[in-house]
Every structure is written in C-alpha cells, then in structure tokens.
Amino acid sequence: MQTPYFPDFSGFSPANNLWPQLVAKLGVEKSQHAVRQALDLQRMHGDIGTIPVLLSGTCGIALANIELLHLQTGFSKNIEGMVLIVDIKSKFLQLLKEV
Helix, strand or coil: CCCCCCCCHHHCEECCCHHHHHHHHHCHHHHHHHHHHHHHHHHHHCCCCEEEEEECCCCCEEEEEHHHHHHHHCCCCCCCCEEEEEECCCCEEEEEECC
16 A cells, blocks of 8 residues: 655654643544544554554544654654654644554
C-alpha cells in the first residue's frame, strides 16, 4: 500500500494536551472509539512502516510514515500500538498509547 501524503511534521511541536482536549470535546467513549478506528486502519491498511493518525479537529484518520515522522520530529521509531494525534490548526502532535 502506498503511504498517503501527510504534511511536513517538522513545523509541529509535541504536546500533552491533545488527548484531554479530545475527551473534553467528544467524551471518553467517542474519543476511545476514534482511537480504535485509527488502530483498525493501521491493522487493515498499514504496515510496519506506518503509524495511525487521528486528526483532533475532525476525528479524521490517516496513516503516516514512521521514518518521516522520526526524521522530522525526532520521535522514536519504536511506536508500535500508538496513535499520533495531530492538531493541524495549532501544529501540535501527541503520541498516545492504545487506550
């Protein structure tokens, strides 16, 4: 599968508040459901070189290339079972361990 294009993450900053903001906006159940959908996308269409992405503004899901994410942000390549929450508007990223 070809990894879809995703914006250059080098201009993004790490954050710890994206998950709490999502829960405050949607509630725990809907937020957990969104994370499960992102993980399902990874299982169905991803591979060892991708990470599931959850867009915090829309709850859209995508896959991103782990190598590019590492090169652009310095995040570890060892992120199996994690979801990358992305706020495109404010340019923040948060890695979330499976909930």
